[in-house]
Amino acid sequence: MIIDVLxxxxxxxxxxxxxxxxxxxxMKFPDLSPNNKELQWQRFSELLWYSQELGMWLxxxxxxxxxxxxxxxxxxxxxxxxxxxxLESGFIANKDESRMVGHYWLRTPELAPSxxxxxxxxxxxxKIEEFGNSVLDGTIKTDLGDQFTDVLWIGIxxxxxxxxxxxxxxxxxxxxxxxxxxxNIDPVGIKKKFxxxxxxxxxxxxxxxxxxxxxxxxxLCMDQARYITESQGxxxxxxxxxxxxxxxxxxxxxxxxxxxxxxxLPDWVGGRTSITSAVGLLPISLIKSDINNFxxxxxxxxxxxxxxxxSLNPAALLASSWYIAGSAKGLKDMVVLPYCDSLEVISKYLxxxxxxxxxxxxxxxxxxxxxxxxxYGNKGSTDQHAYVQQLRDGIDNFFVSFIExxxxxxxxxALEDKNPSDFLSGFLQGTRLALSENDRENITITLKTFSExxxxxxxxxxxxxxxxxxxxxxxNAYDQPGVEAGKKAAAEILEIxxxxxxxxxxxxxxxxxxxxxxxxxxxxxxxFMIVRNMTISNPSYDVTGDWMQPNTxxxxxx
Ligand code: PA5
Numbered sequence: 001m002i003i004d005v006l007x008x009x010x011x012x013x014x015x016x017x018x019x020x021x022x023x024x025x026x027m028k029f030p031d032l033s034p035n036n037k038e039l040q041w042q043r044f045s046e047l048l049w050y051s052q053e054l055g056m057w058l059x060x061x062x063x064x065x066x067x068x069x070x071x072x073x074x075x076x077x078x079x080x081x082x083x084x085x086x087l088e089s090g091f092i093a094n095k096d097e098s099r100m101v102g103h104y105w106l107r108t109p110e111l112a113p114s115x116x117x118x119x120x121x122x123x124x125x126x127k128i129e130e131f132g133n134s135v136l137d138g139t140i141k142t143d144l145g146d147q148f149t150d151v152l153w154i155g156i157x158x159x160x161x162x163x164x165x166x167x168x169x170x171x172x173x174x175x176x177x178x179x180x181x182x183x184n185i186d187p188v189g190i191k192k193k194f195x196x197x198x199x200x201x202x203x204x205x206x207x208x209x210x211x212x213x214x215x216x217x218x219x220l221c222m223d224q225a226r227y228i229t230e231s232q233g234x235x236x237x238x239x240x241x242x243x244x245x246x247x248x249x250x251x252x253x254x255x256x257x258x259x260x261x262x263x264x265l266p267d268w269v270g271g272r273t274s275i276t277s278a279v280g281l282l283p284i285s286l287i288k289s290d291i292n293n294f295x296x297x298x299x300x301x302x303x304x305x306x307x308x309x310x311s312l313n314p315a316a317l318l319a320s321s322w323y324i325a326g327s328a329k330g331l332k333d334m335v336v337l338p339y340c341d342s343l344e345v346i347s348k349y350l351x352x353x354x355x356x357x358x359x360x361x362x363x364x365x366x367x368x369x370x371x372x373x374x375x376y377g378n379k380g381s382t383d384q385h386a387y388v389q390q391l392r393d394g395i396d397n398f399f400v401s402f403i404e405x406x407x408x409x410x411x412x413x414a415l416e417d418k419n420p421s422d423f424l425s426g427f428l429q430g431t432r433l434a435l436s437e438n439d440r441e442n443i444t445i446t447l448k449t450f451s452e453x454x455x456x457x458x459x460x461x462x463x464x465x466x467x468x469x470x471x472x473x474x475x476n477a478y479d480q481p482g483v484e485a486g487k488k489a490a491a492e493i494l495e496i497x498x499x500x501x502x503x504x505x506x507x508x509x510x511x512x513x514x515x516x517x518x519x520x521x522x523x524x525x526x527x528f529m530i531v532r533n534m535t536i537s538n539p540s541y542d543v544t545g546d547w548m549q550p551n552t553x554x555x556x557x558x
């Protein structure tokens with residue numbers, strides 16, 4: 001390493017820029033000792049990506065990526081770029097579900113493989129804009145003649161994380177409707193949401209989002225929301241909007257009951273990439289943000305990430321960094337640290353986008369690969385007082401993705417010569433250096449300013465990075481068999497509970513062992529957990545025995 005660095009310095013002193021740059025990349029990175037600032041600067045300058053249109057920089061110079069790595073990736077990227085072009089042209093890219101993958105068409109409809117699709121995308125955008133404006137200006141009112149004040153958004157995973165990000169990042173005070181999210185079936189959480197809504201329930205628009213239209217959680221949340229609404233004397237259908245696939249159970253319900261509106265979620269849009277469909281556009285419209293700006297930002301980023309040249313394509317630079325950092329196996333986690341409160345929830349959003357897409361057991365040929373890339377994070381500088389300590393000094397199993405916004409920050413005066421904006425930037429830069437000094441890899445994405453336009457670009461950057469990375473590791477990023485397996489397993493547990501309830505309804509006393517022997521094939525610990533949950537939450541069950549010794553427990557329905 002030292003010889004390597006000395007060699008670089010000698011080359012640098014002969015001032016042949018071309019050679020210096022090539023060898024800088026070839027160095028066994030990172031070369032971060034104080035003597036090598038000039039070399040680091042050259043590396044930074046060479047690797048820096050910038051788009052004037054988007055007002056965005058990407059710096060991967062503090063990732064351990066060398067020109068030899070990039071050269072090795074040349075061939076794999078040729079294949080990856082080809083796959084991305086095929087995907088955009090309407091190829092069945094999600095083979096496991098026999099579906100096209102078309103979220104890129106949503107922001108550049110001209111790319112859609114047929115005129116029908118192109119027209120339906122345009123018409124959907126117009127319908128959403130028209131609906132959003134009519135709700136906001138009061139042309140569309142409740143059946144009682146009131147203007148809508150609130151939205152209760154019911155959906156889970158890809159059907160809620162995008163809207164949560166958009167509302168948190170973009171909504172300005174007193175702009176548009178107040179948003180509330182029902183994204184879990186925690187009864188306490190649901191009750192609290194309705195307590196928070198209070199009298200505004202009368203003027204709440206219910207948006208139920210489920211691509212499949214059959215996911216149990218949103219269905220249960222919807223049933224609860226409807227029950228509470230109707231029991232307070234308000235009409236559901238005239239306040240309810242569905243976003244779902246055509247002909248799904250939810251779609252059929254909305255048609256049969258004449259709901260206020262239906263918006264289609266096409267089968268070629270995945271849940272976690274649905275933010276530029278009605279799933280994201282409706283909330284943007286209802287918080288008075290600009291749909292077209294958001295789509296434009298995403299479309300411009302897509303244009304950049306369509307370029308078949310790693311060094312000019314920011315998603316390829318990111319995908320290469322992830323690939324090298326994690327040795328092509330996701331061995332390093334990505335810690336997302338936006339130094340910006342508006343982007344506080346982006347780590348949650350990216351967690352789903354990345355982990356649900358890349359966390360796959362098999363490659364496309366069915367070989368066991370157990371791929372993935374873990375994502376977590378919160379925000380800076382807050383987390384400098386939380387987990388950044390471990391990042392700098394503890395186990396080195398991650399790389400950081402900093403995100404910073406420049407001009408939006410200058411909204412407060414400098415007091416005692418101290419400007420919060422300078423401090424925020426200073427803390428980011430300090431952490432970046434402190435990590436590098438301890439050999440911890442990091443990436444920095446810098447946005448000149450922040451609005452729906454930059455957010456569209458940022459999301460599109462990560463969507464494409466995920467797509468390219470999936471090609472490099474040869475997996476299908478667009479299915480989610482693990483999620484389906486979880487749904488199936490939950491249904492089985494509920495079926496076991498039904499059987500237990502049936503047995504206990506006789507009034508007879510059962511030991512755990514007796515229940516176990518009477519029910520088809522449960523795991524004993526599952527049986528214990530089901531019985532514990534049933535009996536503790538329902539006083540009509542009487543339990544005797546010692547919880548520390550499960551075999552002594554006996555249950556009876558009183
Ligand atoms: O990204 C995905 O596909 C998932 O996270 C889904 O969005 C989630 O499971 C909800 O599914 P649905 O929208 O069909 O209710």
